[in-house]
Amino acid sequence: MSNSKDYELWCGLADERLTENPDDYINGRLLYVKPDTTIGRKDHKFEIIAKLGYGGSSVVWLARKKNASVGGWCAIKILAAGKSSVEGELAAVERIKSCGVEVVGCERKSDAWTEERNDRKYLCLKMGLSGPSVKECLRRKLTPELRLSLAIQATDIMSKLHKKKEFLYDFSSSNLLVKLKPKVNDQLMMQIIKENTESEDVDITVDRKGTSLLKHPNFPRTLYAPITLRDIVDDSLPLQLIDFNDVTPS
Known part of the structure; x- marks a missing residue:
């Protein structure tokens, strides 16, 4: 629920913290895209499929x-307006x-570009595709051996960073992702997307602006919960680090 002088927006998924705050789209902080949206440069176009x-x-x-027609899967990270830089x-x-x-x-650098909307710039980054976070994996029934492996890997990653005097302020199970299997089966991927996509419309609960807000260019009509790719992760659960933009040298 948002608390604004002129309106209030509500979405059950956002209320449960399964998706971002809809107000971040109205105020232009985030770029609103949805499945079937096409983004990118003329020679570097991508179709948005689902939220990760x-x-x-x-x-x-x-x-x-x-x-x-075959493959071509990737992750696109869209940063908040004015956040970070390609060089950074x-x-x-x-x-x-x-x-x-x-x-x-x-x-x-060729895998980065800027999308512009209403005088705001949003840095977009093409990245390799990875699986769910350790946080999500720990919600599942794992063998003691796999749980121990995750703990050892996480400790090893932190140790390697600290030896080089690099510090991640928000080092958590959400920042560690499990690698996918080497080859992604297109048919299985489409099945996962179809079975896991969850969405919900955004409601205006205080309608002081009425129709004018619905016509707002940034109005997020529908928000989407992240899908899970846990069915195609590498069986040994090898880890990778993400959200490293807060890593700072001492």
């Missing part, structure tokens, strides 16, 4: 290279890789 996750400063979407994101990836830690992030 969201955080305090970005939303990550499952996407596919436009007109790809690329530098952060290189710093983490130099620690010997596998990272999910944009590694080439």
